[in-house]
Amino acid sequence: MNNKSLGLVFFPAFDWAITPSHPEREERLLYTRDQIVEEGLLDLPNIREYRPKLAKIQDAQRVHIGVPDIASLITDAHLVSAGGAITAAEAVMRREVTNAFALVRPPGHHAMRVVQGTRGFCTINIEAIMVEYLRQHYGLNRIAIVDTDVHHGDGTQDIFYHDPDTLFISFHQDGRTLYPGTGAITELGSPSALCSTINIPLPPGTTDDGLHYVLDNLVLPVLEDFQPDIIINSAGQDNHYSDPLANMAITAQGYARLAEKLNADIAVLEGGYSIEDALPYVNTGIILAMAGLDYSRVVEPDIARCPRQSAANTRYIAQLVTNWQDIWRQRDQLRREAVAQAGDFWQRRRSIYYDDSGIQERQHETVRICPHCRGYQTVATEAEGHPFGVKTAFAAIIPRNSCRTCRSQALDTVHKAKQEGHYDYCILQDKEQDTLEQV
Structure with a gap:
């Protein structure tokens, strides 16, 4: 592996919580930071820590329409979380680092264009705010967002559903079995942006093998075809086999290999609620992979309880990928037909x-x-x-x-x-x- 310079932004949001015992709480990042400090990662010369900036209300309004307004619906913690993602992006755009990982909360990928309140622990969409900031200040156009959270990124999909220059790819546990119930393969984008939304609903029990089959045979070839100016990873970690809110079976090694293959310019933390058994290991693996360092020894102590993927799931995933390959090959024709039909x-x-x-x-x-x-x-x-x-x-x-x-x-x-x-x-x-x- 080749060393890369990696920027890290931490913001645990000590003063923000839905309830003190809620799964989305500050300990999600504190255990991770303890692990990173213990491993000495912040002492490595190619890993640089940044303090998050405060995003402006205008940055949120560039994306969201708040009812009655965004300012009345959020706290400073939301603006620091969005500002942390912007800080990570600016470090990459200024070529201070090769790539960056914003470990921030509150999360954002369930926040849609119109915001009336909080849903799925999200009020404003951190990645979308960062994307529009990059377009406004750096002139980027074609942007790919790969959402690896176990829950479908319905908010991010909604915001970019009509934008052919934003490729949104989400692989997630099938919405028929998990919140928010969306993310079917038929959700392709509106006519002028058809096939710019790619949903890959995976069956419960999908393991590293299934996830990497999707990555190798669909996601990476699609990204190669799309040729984005920048790749963003909505880095949810609740696909882990120990996560209490879902039913997938991904390991820290699976996540680290994903980060290495995807080679995202910017990763932004989303979900992940196995605070002690998963997050310290998964985040350490991702950080090492993004920094081009050896992650082979990052293994959970209870790895033996991670289930194997069933033969039925393997067949289902292969067919799902085949279906999407067919759709992607026909995307231009499908878009022309959808536009003509819409009037x-x-x-x-x-x-x-x-x-x-x-x-x-x-x-x-x-x-x-x-x-x-x-x-x-x-x-x-x-x-x-x-x-x-x-x-x-x-x-x-x-x-x-x-x-x-x-x-x-x-x-x-x-x-x-x-x-x-x-x-x-x-x-x-x-x-x-x-x-x-x-x-």
């Missing part, structure tokens, strides 16, 4: 539950299919169980490089919604101007 507008209605906040949201989303640009999007949303009462909002989103017609139509829709007076809030998110405002 001028593509629409969907959804019901979204905020399990941590007890909020039930209903959304009606519309995307303008434009032959000259990426169109624009509108979202009409209504939420019950909100701490501020029943709240309704209408938002128009103008992507970068929108044509004059789409920009004008987006402005017209939000001003019309304001005049009709049916919504508590009417919001314009303009990515070209880097602004978010209530109309």
